[in-house]
Amino acid sequence: MTQKSVLLFSGSPRKGGNSELLADSFLEGAADAGARVEKIRLYKKDIWPCIECGGCDETGQCVLQDEMIALYSSIEDADVITVSSPIFFYNITSKTQALVERSQAMWVRKYVLKQNDTHGKKRQGIFLSVGATKGKLLFDGVIRVMRYYFDAINADFAGALLIRGVEKKAEIKEHPFALDRARQLGQAIVSGQDISTMEDIWTPGKK
Numbered sequence: 001m002t003q004k005s006v007l008l009f010s011g012s013p014r015k016g017g018n019s020e021l022l023a024d025s026f027l028e029g030a031a032d033a034g035a036r037v038e039k040i041r042l043y044k045k046d047i048w049p050c051i052e053c054g055g056c057d058e059t060g061q062c063v064l065q066d067e068m069i070a071l072y073s074s075i076e077d078a079d080v081i082t083v084s085s086p087i088f089f090y091n092i093t094s095k096t097q098a099l100v101e102r103s104q105a106m107w108v109r110k111y112v113l114k115q116n117d118t119h120g121k122k123r124q125g126i127f128l129s130v131g132a133t134k135g136k137l138l139f140d141g142v143i144r145v146m147r148y149y150f151d152a153i154n155a156d157f158a159g160a161l162l163i164r165g166v167e168k169k170a171e172i173k174e175h176p177f178a179l180d181r182a183r184q185l186g187q188a189i190v191s192g193q194d195i196s197t198m199e200d201i202w203t204p205g206k207k
């Protein structure tokens with residue numbers, strides 16, 4: 001069996017913060033299960049939001065020459081794309097949104113140019129998120145965003161780990177199950193297990 005690769009976009013400006021700790025646990029689990037893992041901190045990257053220039057409309061290639069250009073091929077090569085972001089104003093962070101918007105070039109390839117860039121792979125998408133409050137609807141908006149993002153990059157949205165009630169830096173270490181569950185999720189996704197039955201994991205179709 002070929003080794004799986006897991007690419008993770010960490011979308012918090014706070015290094016060592018809650019979503020990054022969640023991401024690190026997820027990657028630990030994935031590596032334990034034998035995957036090659038890579039974490040990219042989006043706030044370290046020069047990534048512009050989409051400027052709606054239409055430059056990708058005919059070629060499926062983004063014309064903005066920034067650090068996103070290299071990431072398109074990283075996305076294409078990965079088996080599992082994971083996005084982690086805290087909730088900022090009921091949304092993903094600005095840098096995460098820039099990553100999402102720049103998938104417009106891949107959306108054009110898929111839906112306008114009818115190109116298939118999966119190279120026969122079945123790419124999967126995982127979303128990890130944290131927020132300070134505990135509202136029922138806290139993650140509803142970002143789940144919808146991720147649904148469309150993963151569709152644009154030709155990944156099946158496999159599931160999400162959504163942690164409420166963590167605010168201060170690294171407070172997630174005190175959470176009863178978040179980091180353990182992230183590690184288990186990383187292991188499970190790489191091992192090809194059914195994650196829909198896992199406790200505390202949101203999967204499409206679940207309310």
Ligand SMILES: Cc1cc2nc3c(=O)[nH]c(=O)nc-3n(C[C@H](O)[C@H](O)[C@H](O)COP(=O)(O)O)c2cc1C
Nearest residue numbers: 012017018019086087088089090131132133166167
């Ligand atoms: C600009 C800003 C906006 C935020 N908006 C929300 C919000 O709408 N809902 C919420 O529950 N938490 C909100 N938070 C709290 C963060 O989601 C929370 O502190 C989280 O644990 C930060 O994760 P991090 O350490 O990975 O950056 C906000 C924090 C900041 C800095």
